[in-house]
Amino acid sequence: MPRRLLVALHAAVLVLGAGLLILSPALSAEPVFPPGMRIGLELQGNLVLSNRFPGFEDAERKVAITILDLPPPAYKEIERSAFAKLQPGMADMKRESFPFASGIGFLISGQGKDKGIALHKWFLLATAAGGAKNIAMLINVEVPEAARAVYSDTVIRKMLASVTFRATPIEEQLALLPFKLNEFAGFRVMQALPAGGLILTEGPSDDIGTQPYVIVSVGRGAPNEASERGKFARELLSSAPLHDLTVTLLEPMRIGGLQGIEIRAQAKGLSGEPISLAQWVRFGSGGFLRVVGVGRKDDWDTLFTRFRAVRDGVELR
Structure with missing residues (x-):
């Protein structure tokens, strides 16, 4: 070749x-x-x-x-x-x-x-x-x-x-993911990622620059030491395509019965509008589950509740 x-x-x-x-x-x-x-x-x-x-x-x-x-x-x-x-x-x-x-x-x-x-x-x-x-x-x-x-x-x-x-076979793609999502909280599937991720959004288009969205993914290489997990979660968030990211909260919490980290932050979206976001990272044996919810700052209180519902509905296969 x-x-x-x-x-x-x-x-x-x-x-x-x-x-x-x-x-x-x-x-x-x-x-x-x-x-x-x-x-x-x-x-x-x-x-x-x-x-x-x-x-x-x-x-x-x-x-x-x-x-x-x-x-x-x-x-x-x-x-x-x-x-x-x-x-x-x-x-x-x-x-x-x-x-x-x-x-x-x-x-x-x-x-x-x-x-x-x-x-x-x-x-x-x-x-x-x-x-x-x-x-x-x-x-x-x-x-x-x-x-x-x-x-x-x-x-x-x-x-x-x-x-x-053919049209995107959403149900087939969901069945191939390494996790099952039991709660969509009113969001719809925009894209299932081949690497084992899922993007949800709300609105008529697939332009997540103008609509709230949730990304659910899994990964490997998470730190075993609890003292290193906050830094790890923050580095994950820093890779997001956002501007002027400011972390307002970073604290450990239990997610689905396992150790995790919650981060809340403010930033500017791709078009410069103010947005709020939350990232949850749940740690397992050598790997992690990550849920990120992003939405307009003005709608944050309602969106945050829905983002948490999605987070709590993720079940690893």
Whole structure:
């Protein structure tokens, strides 16, 4: 695989791959979607959903199709990498426009080697067309020379031509999270993050710069010493994209029966408006649960009660 694409692809796979379920869908003319993903295609050969990465594989023949649902800002960078003149590790490379079921993209194909095994490779890069919004994708197909009798160029192109998009499968994404949310407190799901996070908001748009929002996430690497947890929680909060952050309260508390830290603060939002926020960090064995609620200062009393309800409704799986 080209070095630039390899870096982008591996980084995204590490984020997206965790938690995917293994299933074995029967072959049909219907597109198959990996759990929680908006991108699917019609399968050929003996491909099934992978439990190692987001996509499909024929483990016996070592054929892999990796599907990456990218944030739109990442598309331009990957497109530049894909069209760079030098692509180490690729021979007989071809670039072309490629129409598929939900739009048109760029298809890059060629040959390479991995651990001495000759591979045929295809990369389909595209953004959404029509009614779909905020979708950018990179699909990578790798077929060893020994599997070409089943997965010929014609077969691969037929599969890629069947690529289609669906609405965000919120329930599937929630089921893949490492926690369950039992209380939404009137907020709606805006986005489930592949790394194991959830963004809730209230309002007609997904612009959290103008609406209250809650972020729930989990992480590793929390300090074991209670004396270090306040500093750790404050450093987490300092990474938020806010201006003029001023902490007004930082104190230990028990959250869900475990040790935790509550921080309240004032800041300015992305557009300069005054906002209030609260962050709760609940510590466990080597990891932590983090809940951040952000809203307009004028609405804080009501929002704070709702943020706490969301916090208390989080249950680790």
